[in-house]
Amino acid sequence: xxxxxxxxxxxxxxxxxxxxxxxxxxxxxxxxxxxxxxxxxxxxxxxxxxxxxxxxxxxxxxxxxxxxxxxxxxxxxxxxxxxxxxxxxxxxxxxxxxxxxxxxxxxxxxxxxxxxxxxxxxxxxxxxxxxxxxxxxxxxxxxxxxxxxxxxxxxxxxxxxxxxxxxxxxxxxxxxxxxxxxxxxxx
Amino acid sequence: xxxxxxxxxxxxxxxxxxxxxxxxxxxxxxxxxxxxxxxxxxxxxxxxxxxxxxxxxxxxxxxxxxxxxxxxxxxxxxxxxxxxxxxxxxxxxxxxxxxxxxxxxxxxxxxxxxxxxxxxxxxxxxxxxxxxxxxxxxxxxxxxxxxxxxxxxxxxxxxxxxxxxxxxxxxxxxxxxxxxxxxxxxxxxxxxxxxxxxxxxxxxxxxxxxxxxxxxxxxxxxxxxxxxxxxxxxxxxxxxxxxxxxxxxxxxxxxx
Numbered sequence: 001x002x003x004x005x006x007x008x009x010x011x012x013x014x015x016x017x018x019x020x021x022x023x024x025x026x027x028x029x030x031x032x033x034x035x036x037x038x039x040x041x042x043x044x045x046x047x048x049x050x051x052x053x054x055x056x057x058x059x060x061x062x063x064x065x066x067x068x069x070x071x072x073x074x075x076x077x078x079x080x081x082x083x084x085x086x087x088x089x090x091x092x093x094x095x096x097x098x099x100x101x102x103x104x105x106x107x108x109x110x111x112x113x114x115x116x117x118x119x120x121x122x123x124x125x126x127x128x129x130x131x132x133x134x135x136x137x138x139x140x141x142x143x144x145x146x147x148x149x150x151x152x153x154x155x156x157x158x159x160x161x162x163x164x165x166x167x168x169x170x171x172x173x174x175x176x177x178x179x180x181x182x183x184x185x186x187x
Numbered sequence: 188x189x190x191x192x193x194x195x196x197x198x199x200x201x202x203x204x205x206x207x208x209x210x211x212x213x214x215x216x217x218x219x220x221x222x223x224x225x226x227x228x229x230x231x232x233x234x235x236x237x238x239x240x241x242x243x244x245x246x247x248x249x250x251x252x253x254x255x256x257x258x259x260x261x262x263x264x265x266x267x268x269x270x271x272x273x274x275x276x277x278x279x280x281x282x283x284x285x286x287x288x289x290x291x292x293x294x295x296x297x298x299x300x301x302x303x304x305x306x307x308x309x310x311x312x313x314x315x316x317x318x319x320x321x322x323x324x325x326x327x328x329x330x331x332x333x334x335x336x337x338x339x340x341x342x343x344x345x346x347x348x349x350x351x352x353x354x355x356x357x358x359x360x361x362x363x364x365x366x367x368x369x370x371x372x373x374x375x376x377x378x379x380x381x382x383x384x385x386x387x388x389x390x391x392x393x394x395x396x397x398x399x400x401x402x403x404x405x406x407x408x409x410x411x412x413x414x415x416x417x418x419x420x421x422x423x424x425x426x427x428x429x430x431x432x433x434x435x436x437x438x439x440x441x442x443x
Binding site: 008011012013015016017018019020021023024027028036037040041044045048113116117120131132134135136138140141156159160163166167170 | 200201204206232235236238239240241242243244245246247248252253255256257259260261379380381405423424425
């Protein structure tokens with residue numbers, strides 16, 4: 001049975017405000033424009049078809065992001081993607097800032113937009129998605145947990161690790177940059 | 188590093204994300220005010236979070252793709268048996284009245300509506316195109332004292348901007364848009380994840396009547412005329428969201 005006009009209108013009103021965010025998230029996951037568009041299209045089609053199962057008053061954003069993310073996992077031979085995630089060590093790790101003191105903040109502030117982009121892109125999917133949902137989509141931990149279907153503790157653990165990895169990647173890229181600069185000066 | 192510092196360093200991520208309980212949040216804040224190493228670590232984490240946020244908003248869907256999705260989910264009217272017959276009696280009566288009135292007014296009305304829709308569609312396209320570009324605004328500032336003077340010498344008219352906006356709205360900046368072979372002010376606002384455009388241009392024709400609010404395939408518009416200038420607010424946010432911004436701009440122009 002196809003949804004009625006009213007249902008479609010309700011769906012449109014709830015779903016379209018998330019269009020830009022879903023597309024951005026899909027691009028980060030898929031790292032390819034065409035694949036991201038396919039994922040978004042598939043997510044909207046599945047969400048519209050299953051809209052009757054959505055409970056009004058619950059979190060629509062988490063619901064539609066979960067559909068998109070499941071579409072992505074399925075597209076990447078779902079079983080392999082899920083197993084890789086499940087085998088990760090999920091213990092809660094301390095925040096990344098422990099090892100870095102004053103000079104690091106100055107270096108961090110010099111990191112380019114592109115370096116941050118590469119650092120995020122270089123993260124494994126299960127760290128990348130949690131970092132994007134938290135820092136870009138500004139979702140609460142509980143909402144991320146609902147979206148990714150994982151416990152809140154795992155959200156915190158992955159987020160800490162993701163941030164730590166980004167920081168390490170930025171530090172490495174700055175170290176390479178500094179070495180290249182001094183080598184240039186010596187010539 | 189002592190145990191107390193280690194404890195709070197471990198909590199910094201949750202503190203930055205506003206996820207600590209009110210008591211822990213207050214204790215963490217107190218500790219950061221008195222502990223230099225932890226305050227530095229907090230500053231670094233905040234900096235990194237902001238950089239991630241900025242780099243993370245990287246990809247914008249194309250206008251064509253947005254249209255494609257809109258068409259995919261657009262509501263289609265569906266009629267049931269019970270909804271068919273009753274309205275037909277009313278429609279038949281109305282048809283007679285409309286036919287008579289239409290024969291007199293329709294040609295003028297059709298031209299007017301088509302022209303107006305064309306203008307609003309062109310502005311909706313300008314809105315979408317600007318947002319899809321890598322630099323949607325030429326002057327980037329939330330401060331009206333920066334944005335308004337930027338237009339001086341670029342436009343043959345002047346306009347006022349509010350000092351403050353309703354909660355949740357913020358000015359992102361402005362640019363010059365060319366519309367109907369004349370320059371117009373194009374301001375861009377943020378409301379949550381939505382971007383809202385406000386176009387301002389002179390309008391000489393007092394006789395033209397406009398639909399105040401329209402829906403162009405999911406892109407909403409609200410328009411009004413004030414002090415010889417036509418204002419058009421454009422965005423994919425709900426009409427109520429656009430209206431609150433429109434009211435704020437109208438009140439400023441009235442000097443309230």
